[in-house]
Amino acid sequence: MTLTHRSGRPPIQDEFTDLPITAQAKFLRRLERDHKCKICRQPTCEASRWYCLPHWQERETKSIQAQQNKAIERYMTNREVRKIRAIHPKRRPFRDY
Numbered sequence: 001m002t003l004t005h006r007s008g009r010p011p012i013q014d015e016f017t018d019l020p021i022t023a024q025a026k027f028l029r030r031l032e033r034d035h036k037c038k039i040c041r042q043p044t045c046e047a048s049r050w051y052c053l054p055h056w057q058e059r060e061t062k063s064i065q066a067q068q069n070k071a072i073e074r075y076m077t078n079r080e081v082r083k084i085r086a087i088h089p090k091r092r093p094f095r096d097y
């Protein structure tokens with residue numbers, strides 16, 4: 001444990017200060033303890049451990065879209081999938097909403 005940070009400010013003193021984990025891990029644990037969003041530091045929503053309502057909704061929407069796209073691909077032939085990927089290499093085919 002060091003007495004000062006190299007920026008000159010004293011290190012944060014709390015239950016995580018002396019844990020043998022990285023600064024990044026301590027930062028995440030503090031966010032979790034204070035119920036703050038990982039992205040914008042607003043209070044988290046009840047449904048989520050890490051995100052506020054708008055960011056949680058954004059992530060939920062993305063994951064639902066990904067599941068739907070996977071389900072669609074399952075019913076496509078390999079040839080159809082390859083054809084679409086040749087045009088949009090980074091995107092999964094169909095369903096863009």
Ligand SMILES: [Zn+2]
Pocket residue numbers: 037038039040041042051052053054055
């Ligand atoms: Zn947020």
